[in-house]
Every structure is written in structure tokens, then in C-alpha cells.
Amino acid sequence: MGYDHQAIERRWQAHWAEHQTFRVEIDPHRPKFYVLDMFPYPSGNGLHVGHVEGYTATDIIARYKRMRGFNVLHPMGWDAFGLPAERYAMKTGRHPEETTRDNCANFRAQLQRLGFCYDWSREVNTTDPGYYKWTQWIFLQMWGHYYDPETRRAQPIAALPIPEHVRAAGDRAVESFRDARRLAYLDESPVNWCPDLRIVLANEEVAEIVEAGHEVVRKPMRQWMLRITDYAERLLADLEGLDWPAHVLEIQRNWVGRSEGAEIDFLVAGHEDVGALTVFTTRPDTLYGATYMVLAPEHPLVDRITTEAQREAVDQYVRHTLHRSERERQSASIEGKKTGVDTGAHVVHPLTGARLPVWIADYVLMGYGTGAIMAVPAHDERDHAFATAMALPIVQVVAPAPGSASEAIDVQAAAFVGVGVAVSSPVIEGMPTAAAKAKMIEHLVASGCGRARVTYKLRDWLFSRQRYWGEPFPLVYEADGRVRAVPDDELPVELPRMVDFDPSETGEPPLSKATDWVQLPGGARRETNTMPQWAGSCWYYLRFVDPTNSSLPWSKEAESYWMPVDLYVGGVEHAATHLLYSRFWHKVLFDLGYVHEPEPFRRLVNQGIILGAVFVPADGRRDEEGKKLVFLPDQVDAAEHEGTTRYTVKGTGESVEIQWDKMSKSKGNVINPDEVVEAYGADSVRMYEMFMGPLEQSAPWQTEGLAGVHRFLQRTYRLFFEEGEPGGPDRLRAMGAGEGSPRQRKLLHKTIHEVTERVDRFAFNTAISALMVFVRDVVQRGGEGEEGLCHDTAVQFALLIAPFAPHLAEHLWSALGNPRSLADEPWPAADEALLREDTFTLVVQVDGKRRAELQAPKDADREQLAALARAEPEVQRHLGGREPKRVIVVPGRLVNFVG
């Protein structure tokens, strides 16, 4: 019969399901371990081999930790709201509800066929009203709270102190004062609008959509925003304690983008009534070098201060800018072309009293700082380019530090952006840049026209979408226009069943067409936007701790036992989105007392990408349209030639080269997990993906490699079983009852030690290699008639491969006479005494070159080792009778004769 992976895997998957082997409950007597995967979007394409890699890694850890005595929470669910389901529905007429249900069922079946040890009783689905009830509830918590910079935490909006003059202006004034501080707020500002898809996009999403070939323009629309910027400081500071990959921390730091500097107020000449025009700068020490001022074209004061003579030119420029997408503005920047228009207005330099012209230019962005800058062309490249183009004056106020390597600089030719010492700057004359900045801020504060300021690149999170397949907002607009929250006991606000959910060209959301649903008694109307796909994934890890609770999102008891997540594995593509958004929500929930730690994910690991093979013409030939020509593996023949593989296209014989590329349906280089699981078994596929290389690294999929791992499992199987009667079952081999030979015991314990240490380090590829070494050794000894596997060793080995090949391990375990699953068996412990060796391989070098090796006693001292080494004939030969000048002895390793 042999290794029948299909029968074995079917049997144990059924066993685990029937016995609910992986169902877990709170157990105060055992330490917990929470292992989480990034839950998938259940697309119609089904599971991808890339999913399998990350999910196998967490599965190994989950099974291993469980055997080490931890109470392991290892859940799975579906991030099922989102655009693809909606677009698929528009194409086929199948409702997202149906396709989502089917896709989830398909994903679940696929994951179960891989034998992952999820607690399926905890499965969650973001589109389930019982789930999104709480997504809506959390949103309302944000709507009901504001961020208090004094206490540095969220507070109930009712606790917001209302200034007397606001209170005096009446209820409506108090309400808008509060609305302006809520963590969830309405804002009418230019958003990223994609006319093709008829949706708005978050800043984080724009690049991806533009990549896909869609246009994105700026368009003012009324949108729900989340005030993530209030948490910028904490999101940055709390990165410190996280066990996350350095590059993810880096991406988040960049994204939050903290910079320290100063705000400086300039009065507008002739417009003292508009108040100060405030700029942000990181170089307050260059204030004396400011020769003009630039406002973003969208700056609210542009209209007020523009002179009549310049009005037409300014209006035209503003219109022009609004039409250009941010993308275009950026690409213009890369070419270095600067455009802008003089407003005709002037500001007064707060220190010198000089009149500086005020320009508008699209190189200044409204969304950063104050939307206005003081231009210091001598010390800023962008200002320099602009000043040169517009013939504005350039005044040097920083010089290279005396004795520094910098040549004599000419700021007329190029900006000097480095640090140095202040010159032509009375208040800070001669001071080094760092000190000059501090002194200047001090001076500005004293004279009342400036202050220290920290600015972040992070912008508030655009949180509404004009889509159907998302969570409805639990908000109602009263007839008088006021916004009211749907009371908690009326949640969830269920998504109405609709057939036509095409968005309108103007961006009116599809839900606005569900008039029965929208219209409420008394002229009130529901909010018709829905939440973005990120909403459901912001907190799913919390729902897993108490997934069926209908009166609370999660109980305090469950949260305090299971949280935080000890290990989170997923792709790096979520570094600036999901991972930032969930940290933000978590901090709000922390402030409100619903979670007990400020960070959700203690340790994060990114898995690499599995690449698929494509073949391209060796001569770089392209098709008629100039696009890359790609051939698929089944169109290509391979032949060995002088040690390398040559590939040619079947039929034409054209020479092609192999390339490894991201798997994609359009390239046709996708590996379907179902097919390889069918052919080689789940254990082989899982183990192969772990054997490919370090988890974090990308690696090419090579089915030959999978076959190699499959052979290893077959060999393992044959170590335990021999062929029975023809057509009958295989028989467990006769095994010695004792502990086995000292040699086998020693090898076993060495293997236990290595596998344990490597799993702890996430070095799964080398852990598997240790298992392979063990099996090969025992097979060979058995083949030489020395000894087969003895019972005790067999038992321990079955446990050792369980995290990697759980089905085969259970099969072996059960054949060895154990009626119950091995999932709760203790992990084998290496016997320290057996790990100790009496001798070691001493390497002997002469002049740093290896000349001999010998077995030396472990406890030999330096003199003994040197003597042993010197006695070697090879060493004698290479020394040729001369006396070495030096003898280096590294106990336990080597002896080197030098000279």
C-alpha cells in the first residue's frame, strides 16, 4: 500500500473535527498563547500558496506551543466586505451575500484540507450582522469621544469643556464645537476621487489604484474622517516596545513622519484684520534668509489677500491646480519644474520688518504643516529652484562651520542645505545650527510671533466609501440637519438587501437608492456611505477572544486572559494600512478601558512572497505592442547542457530564460494549492513551503522540491511500516522494546535539541533538515542490518514531526498504540547528558590552512591538544621539521601552527 497520504489526511482531519481537538477555553491555570494569521479576503480565486506559507508557520507554532503546555488560541475568519465582491456582482448578477457565502465555504474547506489547527468554533465573518454590529458600536465610541491633549487620551465628548462665548451662542454652537473635536467627524475637503470606480480613496489606497490604470482626481466631498492624527505621537512612541521587523517599524515611522520645528507668524501688510499668516519650518534658524512667502493654492487666505491686479492670474492658477491630481503635481516635482503666481500681497518679516512678496505655488501642500511656507532659497532646494525660476532674491544666512570640509559655497548657484553656523542673523549670529534653532524659537516666543511645533505627515483617515458592500454607518441625519447616533440597542444597522448598487456618477452612494431604508419617520435620513474594508479588520483579533458574545463586543475576562496577540504573521503590504489602523483603534479602546494593553500585536513576522516561474525570450524580444512576451512552464522544454538548464519554446524552439515573478492569474504562473495537496498531500505541501527557506524571504515555487519533501515523508513512513499482504494494510515494523542503542538515543536527543532550538528561532527550514538527517541515518543503519527504529525512539520522533506533518505524525502515533490525538502530548525533552560528547573533531591548521583533523577528548587541556595535533603525520609533513613561532589553541575547535 505504502504511504497513502490521502487516506491518512482524510482520517485525521475528520478526527480533529469530530473531537473538536483544537477548541479552546479560558484556563486560568495554564499560560495562554495567542497566534494569529492575517485573515483572508475570501476571493473567488480561492486560497493561494502564499496564504499557505504564513498559515503553516503559525500552525507549527500553535501546535508546538500547545505541546509545550500553553493554552493556544489560534482562530480564523473572513475579511469579507470589499469591492471585488461588489464588482463581481455587477458583472454576473450574483449578490455579494451569496458569493461571499460560497467563497467563505470554499476557503474553509481548503484550509481544513491543509489540516490547520484552528478553533473553528471561533470563526468570524466581518459581513455577519452579529459581527458588524460591534464594528458600528466601536465607530460610535469614536464619534462619542474626543482626544484630550492634556491627559493624552480620549474622553467622552460630553466632558469637553465648552468656552463661555460658545455656550452663550446657543445649543447649535455648542454642538458644532463638539463636532469639531470628535474622533469621528464630517469634513468637506478635497478627496481622492476615482471616476472609473466611482469611489473615494484613502491616501494609502491611491498608489495601488493608479497602478491598476485608473485615474484619481481631487474633488471636494463631504466625508467621514477619523482623527488618527491625534494619536500620531502615541502611534510613533509605542513602536519602541514592539518585537516587529525593523522595516515595518521604519515604514510606520515614515508614514507618521514626525518633524520638529517652529511656527512663525507673519502679518499681512494692509490686511491686519485677517490675522497672522502662519508658516511651519524645521529651520527657524534661517528666518533671516526668508525672501518671499508661498501659500498652497488651496490656502483659505489666498482669496482675501490677492490684489485686484493679480486676481485673474491667481484664479486661473488655482483652477489649474485643482484639476491636476496629486500624482501630476508629484511627477512635475520630479522634473523639478516649479510653477506659481504672485498674489501681489506682502507680509512683514517679524524680525527685520522687511516686506516680502506672497506667492502661491503648487509645490506647497495644503495638507502638511500650515499650508504656507517662508521661502529660504539659499538653504532649501525647492525654494532655490522656485526663486531662480521667478528671479526672486537669494540671501545666505548659514555658512559651513569653520574648518569643515565644505568648499566655499555659492548660494546663488545652489542651495546650501547642510548645517553650519548662522551668518547675517543678528539674534543668532555665529551660532551652530542646532543651537541657533533653539535660540530663535526662544526669541520668537518672547516676542510673541512664533512657537515650537511638532508636525506629522500623517493625515486624518478618510473613513467613508460610496459602496454597497460595507458596514453602514450607525448615524442618522435629523430633518434639521443634525447628526444623531443610532442607539446601541438598535444596532446593528443592517445593510438592506439591494439588487442595483451601481454608484452614481456624482458619487451618490448606492444605499441612497434604498429609499425605504434611508427614510425614517419625521424626515430623518440614514447616512448612506459605508465604511471602508479596513473597518472590520481593525478589531477582529479582539472578537476572536469572545466571538459569540451578543451583549458585548468581548468580555473583560476573555480580553484580559487572551490579549495581546503573542504572534501575528502576515504580509508586509499591510504595514502602513491595517497595522496602523488597528493600532489606532486599539489605543482608542485602551483609553476607553475596553482593552488592558495599549498595543495589540506583541510580535509581528512578515512572510515572504512565493514566486512563480515565467519564461521570457532570451534575446529580449517583445510583442508588437512592446509588451513583455511571457511563456508558461507547459509551453517550454527544458534540457541539460553543460551543467545548466536551457529552456526552449515547444514547437518554435526559441531560446527562453526563466524568471521568477509574483504569481498572478494574468501571468498564468499561479500554483493552485488544491492540486498539489491532491497530488502530494497536505503534509508535503506544508513541509515544502517551510523548507523553501527563511519564512521572511521570498522564494520560487519548484514542484521538484515539493517532490523531494514528499520522498522524505515516504521514507519516514517506511521507517515505521512494511508492506503487508497484497491489498491489505501495511504492518508496523517490529521494534525493539528498550531505549535503543546509545548511538540512536544520542542522535534522537541531538535531533530533539536542534528541532526545538530552531522552531524557537523560526528557522523551520533548518529544523526540517535536522529531521531529514535523523531519518536518513536510521534508514541507513537499518539497511546495514545494524538496527531499526526502537519503540521509544519511534514515539519521540512521531511527536517531533507533529507540528510539521501533523497527519502523518498522528498516523504513526496511533499505530504505536496511542488511542488519542498527540496534540496535547508534551513536547519531547532533550536529555542534556546525551547531548554531551566525550570527544570532538579537532581541526589542525598549519599557517591557517586545514591540514588534518582528529578526534580529541573534550576535557583535554591546551597542551594536550597541541601535542595531539603536532603528532599528526600530515602536520609533521607540512611543518617540515621547523618549529612554529606560535601555536594557537582554541579548545573545542582547533589548533593552528603559525610560522
Add this chain to the structure above:
RNA sequence: GCGAAGGUGGCGGAAUUGGUAGACGCACCAGACUAAGGAUCUGGCGGGGCAACCUGUGGGGGUUCGAUUCCCCCCCUUCGCACCA
């Protein structure tokens, strides 16, 4: 342009604190068993050389008895950021 990570056989990759470079697997070659082998088992496998031996971890230099590992310069790849004042 700025920042981060990386570069080891034909391929994926191993290598505590500097101490036998290439574990393990794939591919390939040879052999055994075979009616047969694309099954299985055994052996070989960085390059050069009959051999002794030489050489070799992107390139160049340095420290050291000894460098894949530490330091300096350069090249290349991947990723992130990119008018952020």
C-alpha cells in the same frame, strides 16, 4: 535623491561569540536491484589539477594566526519614502 535589507555551487538555501565554507533538499552524473524504471537503494557533485596541491562566499583594500562573519571604498539587487518646508 534619501533610508533599510540583501549579494554564498546549476537552483533553494546552511554556517553560536571571527575557528573545517557549501548542512539539508532539488537538479545532474555513476553504480546496484530490475522485464522495465520517471520506483527504491548506494556513491559522487564549487572551480582548476592525474596527483600533491592551488583557488573560492559581488569587486577592491584593511584588521587578524585565522574573515561569509568586523572596518573602509565601490558595484549590483530588492523594498520603503520621495516637493512633508
